[in-house]
Amino acid sequence: MPHKCRILVVDDENGICRFMTTILESQGYEAVVAHTGAEAYAAVVSRCPDLVLLDLGLPDIDGISIIKSIREWSRIPIVVVSARMHEKDKVTALDAGADDYITKPFGPSELSARIRTALRHAQGNAGDAARAGKYQTGDLTIDYDKHQASISGVNAGLTRNEYRIMVLLSRHAGKVITHDYLLREIWGPHAVGNNQLLRVNMANIRRKIEKKPADPEYIFTEPGVGYRLLEEDLFKRFA
C-alpha cells in the first residue's frame, strides 16, 4: 500500500477514542479523531479519510443523519460502533448506508477484521471474486459462471432462489446483510418483512451447506439484523 490508510474515529468518549486510535496505529493505520457530529462531518470533508468508525450516540447530531448526509456525496466506507441491545439502530444504520457494524465491547482483532473487510470491499478488491468467477472459503465454493454452489467439489443442489441468496451474501462476504435487503433483492419489495420466508430458505441452505445447521461454519446469524457469510479464503484461491 503506497500510503497509510486514514481512519476517522467518531466517538464522544475520550477513553474509547484513545483505545481505538491505539489499536489502529499499532495496525499501521493513521487515526483521526472527531468527538461530535459536526467535527466528524468537517473531518470527512477536509481530511478525506479512507474509512469512518462511527458511534451512533453523539451529543449533537444523530448518527443516522450523519450517515445519510455523508452518503449524499460519498461512498466512503462507514462502520458503525454500537451497543449489543440496539439491534433496531443497527438495521436503521445499515439501511441508511452504513457498510457494517461492530458491537461493543470488541477486541483489537475484531476491530481490525471489520476494518479490513470494509476497506477491501471499498477498494474494489472484493470484486476479485466476481472477476475470478468464484467465491471460495473452506470447503465451500460458489461458481458464478456455472451458477452453482458446491461443498468439497460436490454440487450442493441449491434451488434458484437459494443460489441467488448465496451470491448476494458472497458478494458482500464478511459484511452483514439485513433481512429486509435480502428479501427485497430476491423476492421484491412486497416480500419485505416476510421473515419466515427468508428463515425457511436460510434453513434449507444451511442443511445443504453446513455440516451442523445449529453450529454453522459459514453462514452466521446476526440476531435481529441479518446474516454474515464467512469472508473469502484468499490464500486458497491464489494457491
Place this chain on the structure above:
Amino acid sequence: MRNKKRPFRLSAKDLLIAALAIVVACLLCGVLSFFGKSDTHAPLIFILAVLVVSRLTEGYFYGVLTSFAALFSVNFVFTYPYFAFDFTLSGYPLTFCTMLAVSLITSALTTQIKQQEELQIEAEKEKLRSNLLRAISHDLRTPLASIVGASAVLLENEKEMTNEQEHALLEEIRDDASWLIRMVENLLSVTRMAGETVISKQQEALEELIGFTAQKFRKNYPAIPLRVSIPNELIFIHVDVILIGQVLVNLLENAAIHGKSLTEITLSVTLEKTGGKKAVFSIENDGVWIDEEFLPHLFDRYGMWGKEGRKSDGGRGMRIGLSVCAAIIKVHGGEISAENLSTGGVRFRFSLPLDEEAQNAP
C-alpha cells in the same frame, strides 16, 4: 401514573357505566315502589349508584354527573308529585342540598381512596426497584474496586513489577470489566422488559438462535468444549431473540464459571408434546453440584436479595443473571428450573411454548 392530574377524561366506557348505574337504580326504585308507599329508599339507592360509579370510573367527573342525574331522577320520578319536577315542596330545597352534598362527598372520597391505592402500589414498586438497585450496586462495587486497585498498582509500581505480575493484573482488570459489561447487559434486558412497551416477539428459527449463542460462547470461552444438539427439522419459536439469547448466554456462562472441574458443556433442545407443544432447552455441565440448600432459591429474586450474609464472592452475578433469566422466561410464558444430575454436574432447563399454527405456516 395515568391521568392522575386529569379529573375529567371523556370515555365511552365510563359514560356507559354511569348511565347503566342510573338505569339500574331507577329500575330498582321502580320495583321497590310496588311494595310500599314510602319513597325514602329512593335517595339511598341513588347514593349507592353514585358510590358504584365513583368506584368504577376514572376521576371525579362521572361521580358528580351521576349525582346530578340521581337528584333529578329522584325528584322527577320517585318523589311526589311523580313524573314531574317540583322544587317548591316544603323542605325540598334542604333535601336537595343534602343529597347533592352527600353524593359529591361520596364521590370525592371514593376517588381519593382509589388514588391512595394507586399510590400504595407505586410505592411498593418503588421499594422493589430500590432493593434491586441496592443489591446491584453492591454487586458492582466489588469488581470496580478490584479494577481500581489493580490499575493503581500497575501505575504506581511500574518499575518493580515482573512481566508476569503485570500480565496477571491486566487479566484481572479485563475479566472484571467483562463481568461488569455482562451485568449491565442483564440490567438492560430488564429495562427492555419493564416499561409500558410490549416485548418485540417474532417468529425466529431455533437453529439461528442456538447457532449465534454457541458462536458467542465459543468466542468468550474458547477453552471450554461446547456440544450442541437440536432437532433436525426447522422449528419456529415466537420470542424476543435478544432476550432469549441473553438467557442462553447467561446459563452457558453460569455453567462455565460456576461448574468447577467441568470438562464439557452440552446445550440441547428437545420437543415435548405433553400439555401443549413446547421446546425444552437444557444446559448441562459435568462439574460440581450446586448446594442442595440453594437449589430452590436460585431464581427467587427476593429470597436471594434478602440474604446478604449467605453469598460468597463465587456467587456474585449468578443471582442477577439467574433472576433475569427467570424474568425473561416468565414473560415468554415458559418455565425454568435447575437440578443436580445423579451422574454429576448440573442441568438448567427452561421450556418455551410453541405456537402450533406458526409451525405449519411457511
